[in-house]
Amino acid sequence: MGGNDMTSKRFPSPFEIEGPEGVEGWEELYPYSVSFGEARREYEDQRFWFWDSMHWGQAMTPWDSTFFEIAIATLSQMNSRHYRIPPADGIDFRVLYGYAYLSPVGVDPSQIEARVPQFIERAGHYFANWDELYSNWLVKVKDAIAEIETLDFSPLPEMEDLSIITEGLAVGSGYRLLSHYNRFKDLILKVWMYHFEFLNLGYAAYLDFFGFCKQAFPSIPDLGIAKMVAGVEVDLFRPNEELKLLAKKAIDLGIARAFDDPQNVQLEGDAGAAWQAAWTEVEDPWFNFTSGNGFYHFDKIWRDYPEIPYAFIKDYIAKIEAGDDISRPIEAITAERDRIVEEYRDLLPTDEDRGAFDGKLGLARVVFPYVENHNFYIEHWTMSAVWRKIKELGATLAKDGLLSADDDLLFVRRDEVNEILWDYYSNWAVNAPTVSKQHWEATIARRREIHGKLSKWQAPKALGVPPEVITEPFTIMLWGITSESVSNWLGSDDDVEGVLTGMAASPGVAEGPARVVFGPDEIGEVEEGEILIAPITAPSWAPVFPKIRACVTDIGGMMSHAAIVCREYGVPAVTGTGFATNRIKTGDRIRVDGSSGKITILD
Amino acid sequence: MCEACPIIDWANELPTIRSFTPTRIVSEMSDFVVWYDRYDAAQKHLVGGKNASLGEMMRAGLPVPPGFALTTDAYGMIWRDRDLVDGVNGLLRALDHDDFAHNRDVSTQIRDLIENTPVPDEVVDALDAAYASLCRHCGVDDLPVAVRSSATAEDMPDASFAGQQDTFLWVCGLAAVIENTRRCWSSLFTDRAIAYRHQTGYMHTAIAMSVAVQKMVDPIASGVAFTLNPTNGDRSQVAIDASWGLGEAVVSGEVTPDNFLVDKVLRQIVKREISVKLVEYRLTENGVVDKLPIETDRQTRPSVTDDDLIAISMLARRAEKHYGCAQDVEWAIDRHLPPGENVIMLQSRPETVWSQKAVAPVATGGRDSLSSIVSTLVSPLHHKSTS
Numbered sequence: 001m002g003g004n005d006m007t008s009k010r011f012p013s014p015f016e017i018e019g020p021e022g023v024e025g026w027e028e029l030y031p032y033s034v035s036f037g038e039a040r041r042e043y044e045d046q047r048f049w050f051w052d053s054m055h056w057g058q059a060m061t062p063w064d065s066t067f068f069e070i071a072i073a074t075l076s077q078m079n080s081r082h083y084r085i086p087p088a089d090g091i092d093f094r095v096l097y098g099y100a101y102l103s104p105v106g107v108d109p110s111q112i113e114a115r116v117p118q119f120i121e122r123a124g125h126y127f128a129n130w131d132e133l134y135s136n137w138l139v140k141v142k143d144a145i146a147e148i149e150t151l152d153f154s155p156l157p158e159m160e161d162l163s164i165i166t167e168g169l170a171v172g173s174g175y176r177l178l179s180h181y182n183r184f185k186d187l188i189l190k191v192w193m194y195h196f197e198f199l200n201l202g203y204a205a206y207l208d209f210f211g212f213c214k215q216a217f218p219s220i221p222d223l224g225i226a227k228m229v230a231g232v233e234v235d236l237f238r239p240n241e242e243l244k245l246l247a248k249k250a251i252d253l254g255i256a257r258a259f260d261d262p263q264n265v266q267l268e269g270d271a272g273a274a275w276q277a278a279w280t281e282v283e284d285p286w287f288n289f290t291s292g293n294g295f296y297h298f299d300k301i302w303r304d305y306p307e308i309p310y311a312f313i314k315d316y317i318a319k320i321e322a323g324d325d326i327s328r329p330i331e332a333i334t335a336e337r338d339r340i341v342e343e344y345r346d347l348l349p350t351d352e353d354r355g356a357f358d359g360k361l362g363l364a365r366v367v368f369p370y371v372e373n374h375n376f377y378i379e380h381w382t383m384s385a386v387w388r389k390i391k392e393l394g395a396t397l398a399k400d401g402l403l404s405a406d407d408d409l410l411f412v413r414r415d416e417v418n419e420i421l422w423d424y425y426s427n428w429a430v431n432a433p434t435v436s437k438q439h440w441e442a443t444i445a446r447r448r449e450i451h452g453k454l455s456k457w458q459a460p461k462a463l464g465v466p467p468e469v470i471t472e473p474f475t476i477m478l479w480g481i482t483s484e485s486v487s488n489w490l491g492s493d494d495d496v497e498g499v500l501t502g503m504a505a506s507p508g509v510a511e512g513p514a515r516v517v518f519g520p521d522e523i524g525e526v527e528e529g530e531i532l533i534a535p536i537t538a539p540s541w542a543p544v545f546p547k548i549r550a551c552v553t554d555i556g557g558m559m560s561h562a563a564i565v566c567r568e569y570g571v572p573a574v575t576g577t578g579f580a581t582n583r584i585k586t587g588d589r590i591r592v593d594g595s596s597g598k599i600t601i602l603d
Numbered sequence: 604m605c606e607a608c609p610i611i612d613w614a615n616e617l618p619t620i621r622s623f624t625p626t627r628i629v630s631e632m633s634d635f636v637v638w639y640d641r642y643d644a645a646q647k648h649l650v651g652g653k654n655a656s657l658g659e660m661m662r663a664g665l666p667v668p669p670g671f672a673l674t675t676d677a678y679g680m681i682w683r684d685r686d687l688v689d690g691v692n693g694l695l696r697a698l699d700h701d702d703f704a705h706n707r708d709v710s711t712q713i714r715d716l717i718e719n720t721p722v723p724d725e726v727v728d729a730l731d732a733a734y735a736s737l738c739r740h741c742g743v744d745d746l747p748v749a750v751r752s753s754a755t756a757e758d759m760p761d762a763s764f765a766g767q768q769d770t771f772l773w774v775c776g777l778a779a780v781i782e783n784t785r786r787c788w789s790s791l792f793t794d795r796a797i798a799y800r801h802q803t804g805y806m807h808t809a810i811a812m813s814v815a816v817q818k819m820v821d822p823i824a825s826g827v828a829f830t831l832n833p834t835n836g837d838r839s840q841v842a843i844d845a846s847w848g849l850g851e852a853v854v855s856g857e858v859t860p861d862n863f864l865v866d867k868v869l870r871q872i873v874k875r876e877i878s879v880k881l882v883e884y885r886l887t888e889n890g891v892v893d894k895l896p897i898e899t900d901r902q903t904r905p906s907v908t909d910d911d912l913i914a915i916s917m918l919a920r921r922a923e924k925h926y927g928c929a930q931d932v933e934w935a936i937d938r939h940l941p942p943g944e945n946v947i948m949l950q951s952r953p954e955t956v957w958s959q960k961a962v963a964p965v966a967t968g969g970r971d972s973l974s975s976i977v978s979t980l981v982s983p984l985h986h987k988s989t990s
Contacts, residue, residue, distance in 0.1 A: 085980060086977060086980055086981050087980055087981055088980070112981060116977055116981070119977060119980075120973055120974070120977065123973065123976070124973050127972070127973065204976050204979070204980055205976065207976075207979050207980070208972070208975055208976045208979040211979045212965060212975075215965050216839075216965040217837045217838065217839040217840070218832070218835045218836075218837045219832050219835065219837040219839070219840050219864060219866075219873065219874075220837070220839055220840075220866065221866055221869065221871070221873050223869065223871075224839070224866055224868060224869045227869070339868075340868050340869065343867065343868040344839060344868050347838045347839050347867070347868075348965065349838075349962045349963070349964060349965065350962065350964040350965075352964045353964050353965045356965070356975075359972050360972065360975070363972055504873075507869065507871050509909075595869075595871040595872055595873060596872070596873060596874070596875070
């Protein structure tokens with residue numbers, strides 16, 4: 001295993017992959033520009049593609065793919081066109097049999113030097129004005145969310161409201177519907193540009209700090225560095241904190257038993273009303289929180305599926321009643337972090353180094369709130385609003401007979417929706433029959449069938465030629481893709497039976513029965529004292545962590561949310577194993593060593 | 604016959620008793636013993652390097668086994684014996700520095716003389732009282748102790764002319780303590796020590812012998828700890844070698860020890876390598892330390908627990924902070940002490956390899972943060988978990 005072997009080993013070409021049977025025509029679920037094809041074959045065959053199972057672990061519907069494409073494109077523009085990251089352009093992306101593949105695009109070496117002064121000027125401006133720009137960012141994002149929420153996809157009325165006449169507006173509901181849909185697409189693109197506005201700069205600052213620490217202490221665990229950077233008070237943890245407060249409130253109001261059945265919570269009397277008021281006060285924005293990662297249509301938002309947070313509240317009530325302390329030990333966490341910083345700093349050889357350390361750590365801490373919080377503001381809050389709107393539109397189209405079912409819309413590409421809306425508006429204007437339902441019936445049925453088959457397929461981890469070197473900061477920091485992890489995927493001959501390795505993401509050793517979970521719908525199955533094995537975890541799974549002894553994920557780097565959440569909750573974790581969900585079965589007894597990154601299957 | 608070797612007026616030339624007058628001897632009788640827990644740096648010339656180091660460690664609050672130093676004044680007392688003085692002087696003059704075999708013979712005779720010279724009552728009484736006190740303190744009659752030489756070398760850089768650093772293990776009872784004390788005293792006169800002093804022109808009186816008497820630790824496991832990673836000099840790590848039984852096996856290299864890396868700051872074990880451990884030095888039923896084979900199931904079992912490892916690394920770190928430089932520490936896990944209190948420090952000395960290298964700053968001068976970020980981005984950073 002090691003760098004020397006890599007050039008002789010490669011992954012299969014995208015063109016060699018045989019998808020599942022009976023999915024002919026699958027490419028039409030996505031824009032033509034995201035498919036592999038003969039026209040770009042020479043280019044595509046020479047690249048390294050990895051499946052981004054961290055964010056897109058399941059086969060995507062057309063609207064799921066929309067956010068995949070937008071996310072990656074907007075990430076990319078920041079590297080290539082805004083900040084001119086010297087060695088890295090964007091990340092190329094494709095959909096293969098419904099699955100998301102990524103390929104970092106490096107800058108031609110001869111061009112790198114020219115980009116350096118451009119980067120210095122542009123990134124320099126952001127680093128120098130970070131706090132102010134971040135405050136503005138919060139305003140911009142909240143404004144965009146507010147605007148999304150004002151978009152109106154309600155059905156076209158039988159008669160326009162009188163005010164259209166008395167106010168001399170002339171422009172009616174048809175315009176409203178069509179233009180709001182176009183505005184919707186524009187806003188989605190815009191917020192994702194906001195999402196990435198600072199992110200790669202933040203990761204670049206992390207990388208700089210990481211690099212310094214590794215030079216000073218060649219054997220320092222990544223975990224040690226990450227602990228120094230970690231912030232304590234971040235909005236990302238607020239939803240979970242609010243749940244704890246509501247659990248306490250339920251006990252104080254004497255209605256704790258109301259949560260015994262989360263599916264059927266009855267809030268009665270004054271106590272019930274008081275509790276409900278407390279909920280209402282915080283649900284917007286804090287319970288615009290998705291149980292998944294915000295990218296999928298099936299992700300459940302707490303506000304819309306209260307039984308999910310109610311179940312977490314029930315767990316917290318049980319813990320409080322048992323006398324456990326459920327509060328985040330903020331003082332202890334801060335004290336520990338500060339101790340670690342002080343001690344590593346103390347071990348540095350010169351005063352000059354201590355100065356450099358202070359500077360880099362300082363910058364890493366400046367960027368940290370954004371790096372953590374953007375996830376709440378965009379993936380959770382914004383995407384909650386976005387999916388709600390899509391569902392609203394889908395319901396309107398189904399109600400007025402343009403489509404057969406509320407969720408048919410999910411199987412229509414975003415560019416195709418305009419034609420349906422045209423049919424709707426124009427025939428509403430004329431007061432004549434629409435034709436979309438008949439037009440789309442067979443196609444949507446076919447696409448549902450295809451998607452069902454794609455969902456059962458096991459996507460390959462990687463395709464193409466492994467890279468010599470990875471320079472794109474996201475790829476390293478977030479996805480945790482390094483030459484070593486690529487090597488792991490290639491499959492080492494040194495693999496030891498019953499032993500998996502990954503990143504030592506959160507310290508400690510634990511032993512127990514494994515519970516393999518593929519998605520948020522299954523986390524209810526997790527029992528006390530089990531070890532959670534998942535492709536990736538989401539911040540919204542945080543309430544599960546008090547139950548589990550350890551956590552193992554397939555993908556994710558040191559700064560991935562799984563790693564951060566596990567450290568916050570003091571649960572040993574190993575991330576980026578590549579295929580833990582494949583190798584481990586529910587019920588296996590395993591030992592997880594989060595300090596060394598090793599997992600042993602005991603029986 | 605060596606004319607270069609002068610006739611030594613021992614009673615007047617030994618530095619420590621140069622100032623002795625008969626009246627002073629009486630008043631300084633209690634100075635024969637210096638307890639480690641009451642050691643003061645001003646007493647260094649009385650107790651020699653090893654005792655000074657142990658005393659300093661104990662005063663710094665490090666867990667060294669309890670014990671005391673028998674001062675150089677005690678050594679000086681035997682040189683008031685006319686027979687000894689005349690005998691040694693005569694033998695020294697008989698040396699032929701080109702005849703090794705002859706000199707070995709002479710050395711043996713000198714040593715025999717020293718070891719058989721009656722120990723003055725004052726010294727015996729002091730030793731008796733101190734040893735009894737140590738036994739009481741540890742709650743064990745005839746407490747097993749280690750008796751070691753601890754020579755003073757005033758302004759002398761090299762220990763070679765102080766003779767072998769003799770160590771006598773598992774010594775029980777006052778008689779044995781006295782016997783081994785005399786052996787320590789006589790170790791100043793091994794043939795090599797004599798020859799070395801002659802060659803370098805140092806007086807035989809330039810050096811005096813103190814003796815270390817310290818509670819013997821019966822270790823489950825022992826080894827060494829470096830307060831840096833010896834493979835790359837990383838100062839945020841503690842490297843630990845451990846094996847079963849007494850530390851001799853690890854230090855001598857007769858066993859391949861278990862090897863660990865502990866992050867000092869995170870207090871976590873980041874690397875483990877368990878070796879097959881075939882032999883150990885341990886205490887046998889006859890009250891003697893012997894080298895014995897290790898039974899199969901213990902060969903591949905880790906010789907230390909994770910809690911032990913964290914405790915050892917914290918201890919080494921304390922020593923490092925106290926001395927202000929990287930340390931090479933010898934430690935043991937005491938079989939008879941409760942978990943959590945059973946990690947003992949036997950020795951701590953400065954690490955010599957990495958500490959000698961020029962300290963190079965990590966950051967290069969004059970780089971602002973942005974240039975550094977550019978540099979990090981442009982020279983690709985691969986993130987690996989620790990190897």
